[in-house]
Amino acid sequence: MSDEISRRVREVVAATFGVPVESLTADSGDQTIEAWDSLNQIHLIVALEGEFGISLEPEDAIALTTVAAIEHAIRDLKA
Amino acid sequence: MPMTQMEPHRSEVVSILATVTEKPASYLAAARKLAPLRSELTPAKIVALATFTFDLLHPYIVVEGARRGLGLELVAAPFGQLEQQVLDPTSMLHAAKADVVVIAARIEDIAPELTDGFVALAPAEISGAITSHVERIVGLARALRERSGARIIVWNQPALARVAAGLADPSLETSQQLAIAELNRQIAAGCRDVPGTTIFDAARVAAEIGTGQWFDAKLAHLARCPLGITAQLAVARRLARHLRGNLLPPCKALVLDLDNTLWGGVLGEDGIGGIALGDGYPGSVFKAFQRALRSYRDRGVLLAIASKNNEEDVIELFSQHSDMVLRLDEFAARQIHWTDKAASLRAIAADLNIGIDSLAFFDDNPVERAWVSEQVPEITVIDVPADPLRYIEALDESGAFDHLAITAEDRMRADQYRAEIERKHLERSVGSVEQFLEALQMKVEIGRIDAATLPRVVQLLGKTNQFNVTTRRYSEGELAAMLAGDGAIGLWMRITDRYGDNGLVGVALAVRDDATTHRLDSFLMSCRVLGRQAEHALLFAIAKRARLQGATTLLGEFIPSKKNAPAVRFFDDTGFTAIGDRPNWWSFDLAPDPQPPRWLQIVEVGHE
Numbered sequence: 001m002s003d004e005i006s007r008r009v010r011e012v013v014a015a016t017f018g019v020p021v022e023s024l025t026a027d028s029g030d031q032t033i034e035a036w037d038s039l040n041q042i043h044l045i046v047a048l049e050g051e052f053g054i055s056l057e058p059e060d061a062i063a064l065t066t067v068a069a070i071e072h073a074i075r076d077l078k079a
Numbered sequence: 080m081p082m083t084q085m086e087p088h089r090s091e092v093v094s095i096l097a098t099v100t101e102k103p104a105s106y107l108a109a110a111r112k113l114a115p116l117r118s119e120l121t122p123a124k125i126v127a128l129a130t131f132t133f134d135l136l137h138p139y140i141v142v143e144g145a146r147r148g149l150g151l152e153l154v155a156a157p158f159g160q161l162e163q164q165v166l167d168p169t170s171m172l173h174a175a176k177a178d179v180v181v182i183a184a185r186i187e188d189i190a191p192e193l194t195d196g197f198v199a200l201a202p203a204e205i206s207g208a209i210t211s212h213v214e215r216i217v218g219l220a221r222a223l224r225e226r227s228g229a230r231i232i233v234w235n236q237p238a239l240a241r242v243a244a245g246l247a248d249p250s251l252e253t254s255q256q257l258a259i260a261e262l263n264r265q266i267a268a269g270c271r272d273v274p275g276t277t278i279f280d281a282a283r284v285a286a287e288i289g290t291g292q293w294f295d296a297k298l299a300h301l302a303r304c305p306l307g308i309t310a311q312l313a314v315a316r317r318l319a320r321h322l323r324g325n326l327l328p329p330c331k332a333l334v335l336d337l338d339n340t341l342w343g344g345v346l347g348e349d350g351i352g353g354i355a356l357g358d359g360y361p362g363s364v365f366k367a368f369q370r371a372l373r374s375y376r377d378r379g380v381l382l383a384i385a386s387k388n389n390e391e392d393v394i395e396l397f398s399q400h401s402d403m404v405l406r407l408d409e410f411a412a413r414q415i416h417w418t419d420k421a422a423s424l425r426a427i428a429a430d431l432n433i434g435i436d437s438l439a440f441f442d443d444n445p446v447e448r449a450w451v452s453e454q455v456p457e458i459t460v461i462d463v464p465a466d467p468l469r470y471i472e473a474l475d476e477s478g479a480f481d482h483l484a485i486t487a488e489d490r491m492r493a494d495q496y497r498a499e500i501e502r503k504h505l506e507r508s509v510g511s512v513e514q515f516l517e518a519l520q521m522k523v524e525i526g527r528i529d530a531a532t533l534p535r536v537v538q539l540l541g542k543t544n545q546f547n548v549t550t551r552r553y554s555e556g557e558l559a560a561m562l563a564g565d566g567a568i569g570l571w572m573r574i575t576d577r578y579g580d581n582g583l584v585g586v587a588l589a590v591r592d593d594a595t596t597h598r599l600d601s602f603l604m605s606c607r608v609l610g611r612q613a614e615h616a617l618l619f620a621i622a623k624r625a626r627l628q629g630a631t632t633l634l635g636e637f638i639p640s641k642k643n644a645p646a647v648r649f650f651d652d653t654g655f656t657a658i659g660d661r662p663n664w665w666s667f668d669l670a671p672d673p674q675p676p677r678w679l680q681i682v683e684v685g686h687e
Contacts, residue, residue, distance in 0.1 A: 043135070051103075058301055
């Protein structure tokens with residue numbers, strides 16, 4: 001199940017920032033991806049909410065700055 | 080008429096758009112991929128002057144613009160800069176040389192006295208506050224008009240998420256709700272006097288999706304964009320229609336497919352009594368669509384037919400089916416035959432004496448749509464959803480027939496064009512079929528009929544009428560017995576293409592007449608895969624197996640029926656020779672080993 005979440009998270013991240021999905025690791029984030037700016041952070045939040053049918057709390061949403069953090073947050077919400 | 084070359088980049092745009100779902104991530108990915116392909120569409124530069132973060136809408140507007148033939152480049156001025164951008168000749172707005180400027184100013188952002196401060200206003204002050212906001216917005220448009228040749232689109236004001244007086248609002252002498260309606264009326268009146276300026280009805284879009292969906296508090300505070308994702312998408316769609324209306328002329332004629340478009344089902348297979356068209360579901364859906372088409376005709380749109388069908392069947396249906404809303408004489412032109420639709424559309428444009436770029440094409444079949452958009456990129460191909468319940472919406476939202484303003488000329492009736500046709504000689508030009516078929520990436524699987532495939536084969540034998548050379552029907556028992564015969568060969572064919580799996584769509588049966596002769600007992604294909612020369616692959620596969628059994632000749636027989644006219648050319652097209660003294664009999668020389676068309680990837684399953 002968690003592999004499925006990881007796959008979908010990485011697809012959303014790849015689509016949002018325009019990077020190849022294969023290039024993503026758990027550590028990929030705003031420090032490693034140049035396009036990861038504040039505007040794209042908002043796109044990311046909206047895209048994640050649309051992909052998983054969830055609503056992120058604002059504090060959680062702005063803290064989602066790595067693939068690992070996103071995967072963790074989605075698993076918590078989906079648990 | 081000049082031939083149109085296939086444009087591989089244009090087909091790239093079509094493939095990218097095909098990946099877009101309702102999910103935001105798919106828009107983000109598609110918008111990125113579309114950016115370098117702008118010049119394949121009608122390119123245009125859009126500058127937004129907004130009081131909120133308009134940038135967030137960019138990916139959605141780019142994708143929805145591409146769906147309407149526009150290669151949009153969007154630039155948002157820093158939010159909140161309105162007058163600065165318009166009045167400063169060195170501003171980003173003027174440097175960008177915009178084709179269209181969108182002014183999106185919310186009273187929540189720049190006229191607080193009309194929002195949270197509303198209850199503090201004395202009734203007499205309300206009209207002053209309205210006038211002052213209207214003067215600011217109309218003044219912006221006017222100042223821009225004096226300094227730029229760009230088209231101007233001005234947003235009006237949607238209902239507020241919160242009314243200051245709460246429940247009391249509707250009882251006020253001038254309610255806040257009515258004040259906004261008055262504000263919108265005055266903005267529209269003021270903009271009518273500014274040439275090249277139209278109103279984007281944000282109030283209408285917000286009403287369509289609901290005020291609760293329009294405003295998103297989280298995005299308002301995190302991103303200074305008050306529009307939720309549903310609103311962003313709805314705005315993008317409607318704004319793309321506006322941009323199309325500003326940048327491209329409206330289409331003049333709507334060319335319609337028939338089967339599964341004007342009615343449910345396939346006339347050639349299901350017959351007049353079997354198609355879905357009537358007052359109950361699902362026939363009612365198609366009837367409603369026909370009524371919507373009539374409303375298009377009433378406002379001056381020409382209707383035409385491009386269908387692969389037998390014309391006499393269609394004429395019979397129009398004259399006999401009591402639930403047809405549209406009459407045949409309401410179509411200004413028609414092309415009903417089995418040659419390709421790009422040629423049909425060119426013929427229709429010539430018949431109606433209008434440019435090919437004035438046509439919009441509506442067909443439920445994605446392969447036909449792809450073929451037409453690649454062959455004749457100037458044509459507006461409507462992105463028809465799989466669900467007929469959404470046909471009307473798709474047609475409306477395409478914007479193909481939108482006028483920014485209604486003139487008397489727009490109301491011109493369609494009838495006058497009809498006479499034109501009778502005089503015209505139809506010219507058919509053949510496009511690059513092969514390139515199209517290659518782009519379809521067809522995979523053809525061919526295998527021996529076995530217990531698993533027998534039921535589907537019997538079903539196809541039983542119901543295929545059009546591309547069926549003998550129309551012999553068999554039960555499962557009869558077919559199994561026949562295939563058990565010495566030398567008998569029974570093959571099925573399955574076709575997959577880039578649009579998906581078409582399923583098991585072809586059957587060929589051959590029996591041994593003598594040591595050197597096999598005879599084609601049955602040969603059929605489902606009509607939805609006609610025109611791709613897949614029949615060559617199936618024929619050559621059965622020919623090869625006959626040769627392996629020692630045959631040198633394969634005989635073919637054509638048994639004419641009321642419906643199998645489409646199959647009559649099969650023997651000629653695939654290399655059979657007519658047998659002089661036996662009408663409707665052909666022979667195929669098995670000595671050569673003909674190769675199927677190179678665009679077919681052939682996979683033979685279960686070699687014996």
